Amino acid sequence: MNATEIKAAIRTWILDRHPNYDAGKLTDETPLIEERLLTSIQVMDLVLFLEDLTGQAVDVTRLQKGAFSTLEAIRQAFFLGASA
Amino acid sequence: MTATLEIPDLGWREGGQGVLRGDLLRLFRKLDTLWLRWADAAGALEIEPPPMLPAHALQRLDYFASFPHLATFACVHDEDAENLAVFGKHPWQADGSGLALGRLAPTTHVLTPAACYHVYLDLVGQDLAAPITVTLGTRCFRREKEFHPLRRQWAFHMREIVCVGTAEEVRAHLASHRTKMLELSERLELGATFEHATDPFFNPGKSARYLMQKIDPTKEELVFGGDLAIGSLNFHRDTMGAAFEIRRGGETAQTGCVAFGMERWLFALVQTHGLPGAIAAVDRELDGGDA
Numbered sequence: 435m436n437a438t439e440i441k442a443a444i445r446t447w448i449l450d451r452h453p454n455y456d457a458g459k460l461t462d463e464t465p466l467i468e469e470r471l472l473t474s475i476q477v478m479d480l481v482l483f484l485e486d487l488t489g490q491a492v493d494v495t496r497l498q499k500g501a502f503s504t505l506e507a508i509r510q511a512f513f514l515g516a517s518a
Numbered sequence: 519m520t521a522t523l524e525i526p527d528l529g530w531r532e533g534g535q536g537v538l539r540g541d542l543l544r545l546f547r548k549l550d551t552l553w554l555r556w557a558d559a560a561g562a563l564e565i566e567p568p569p570m571l572p573a574h575a576l577q578r579l580d581y582f583a584s585f586p587h588l589a590t591f592a593c594v595h596d597e598d599a600e601n602l603a604v605f606g607k608h609p610w611q612a613d614g615s616g617l618a619l620g621r622l623a624p625t626t627h628v629l630t631p632a633a634c635y636h637v638y639l640d641l642v643g644q645d646l647a648a649p650i651t652v653t654l655g656t657r658c659f660r661r662e663k664e665f666h667p668l669r670r671q672w673a674f675h676m677r678e679i680v681c682v683g684t685a686e687e688v689r690a691h692l693a694s695h696r697t698k699m700l701e702l703s704e705r706l707e708l709g710a711t712f713e714h715a716t717d718p719f720f721n722p723g724k725s726a727r728y729l730m731q732k733i734d735p736t737k738e739e740l741v742f743g744g745d746l747a748i749g750s751l752n753f754h755r756d757t758m759g760a761a762f763e764i765r766r767g768g769e770t771a772q773t774g775c776v777a778f779g780m781e782r783w784l785f786a787l788v789q790t791h792g793l794p795g796a797i798a799a800v801d802r803e804l805d806g807g808d809a
Contacts, residue, residue: 467734467755474730474757481729494729495722499714502733 440487440513441505447483451476462506472502484512523785525667526793534665534672536781541793546675548800549783550655553677555804556698557653560691562679565654567636570627575639578761584727585631587720590659590672592627595620629659633678634752634775638762641682645765649683651691655780668785669746675780680773683766685755688774692751695776699740699749706799708742708786715739715747727757742786750777 435443441462448471449457455471466472472480480502481492492512501511529537538546557564570592576582582589595602598621605620612618630636633656641650655677662670681691696712703710714735722728731737736755739747752775758764759771766772787796 467730470756474726477729477733478724478726493723494732497729497732499733499735 435487435513437509437513440509443487444480444483444505444508447480448472460505463504465503466505467503477502484508488512523789525785525788528667530667534662534670536667536671536674538784541797542784542788545784545787545793545797545800546780548797548804549778549780549787550677552702552800552803553655553679553778554653556695557651557679560651560653560679560681560694562651562653565636565640565652567630567633567654567656569630569657571630571635571639573626573628575635575762576628576631579635579758580727581631584717584719584725588631588660588662588718590629590631590661591625592629593619593625594623596623630656631658631660633658633676633777634680634758634773637678637680637682637775638758638764638773641764641771642762643764645768646682646771647767649681649687649691649766651679651681653677653679668781671781674782677778677780678775680775682759682764682771682773684769685772687766688753688772692753692774692776696738696751699751699776702803703740703742705803706787706790708748708790710740710742710748710786712738712751713741715750742782743789746782746786748779748782748786751775752777 445460448466449455449460452471455469460471464471481494485492498511500507502508525542527539527542529539531537554564576589595605601620605618609617633654636654636656637652655675657673658676659673661672665671679691679695681688683691700710700712715737716722716728716731717737719725719728736753738751740749740751742748754773754775756770756772758773759766764771764773784796787799790796791799
């Protein structure tokens with residue numbers, strides 16, 4: 435997967451959980467937590483989804499501040515090797 | 519830093535519990551007067567909650583999954599006469615390590631682990647037309663692995679100033695108190711600094727709330743001496759509002775609390791100034807009418 439496909443997959447995952455959210459407003463830089471698109475109830479499920487996408491386990495105790503702040507931040511935190 | 523500071527007027531009991539006496543108690547009351555002035559300046563309603571919380575209130579927060587290791591339960595016996603008689607006759611474990619309780623009635627209450635939960639419980643189901651600020655000072659109970667006088671106690675006092683409102687209202691509440699706490703720390707020569715922090719979750723690697731605190735730091739602690747959190751600022755976003763069905767202007771309310779660990783302030787002040795000097799320093803604050 436390249437970076438665009440990765441972000442599209444995560445974008446779809448988020449929009450599936452927020453059917454009333456205006457999909458046109460969700461950009462790579464939309465603040466996901468501020469906009470309540472990512473809540474504490476959903477965040478562990480997203481981690482599992484990212485583990486499926488990357489094929490690697492995520493050590494949540496090593497995650498850094500801001501790792502889930504935007505679609506682009508997620509790509510950088512988990513898929514830094516993916517081509518843009 | 520030493521954890522064995524000799525504190526005048528402090529009694530220490532088995533099980534991590536302190537007894538404040540004389541001048542140390544006087545310092546405690548003066549400090550609390552200072553926080554009450556801050557609360558008053560913030561327009562806070564003062565409440566005096568009971569010492570226990572209903573277990574169902576904590577269940578709303580998934581507290582027992584997050585902090586099962588910290589909870590202290592208010593247990594009582596099943597009232598069956600034989601059950602009580604057996605316990606009355608043999609109340610102790612054979613090795614004397616503790617009580618040998620009989621059959622318990624269902625446990626419905628927990629000793630308060632954090633003051634602010636009382637505030638949200640009182641607001642269940644409400645839709646607030648304006649933000650509300652509440653202050654309460656209450657004894658909190660957290661069962662820890664080890665205890666140190668004033669620094670880490672099973673029973674300790676927490677003073678909180680809690681805001682329930684919109685995100686902007688809560689952020690403003692926390693920001694103004696952040697400044698006040700730093701300025702106070704400076705005037706009292708405590709040298710404390712704010713640091714991002716996470717709560718002591720059980721099994722943090724599997725806790726969604728721990729993960730959220732890591733990636734979206736909403737808790738800051740005022741740290742004295744490099745390792746002692748004497749106060750904290752907590753922005754819960756809509757976690758409490760959603761859990762307790764509190765709304766503000768039709769939207770799920772946001773909440774934030776300013777918290778002071780009272781015994782830890784005593785430790786910091788006495789370590790820095792000695793007890794008479796600490797009292798004089800807090801007296802200057804009260805006389806200065808800064809709040």
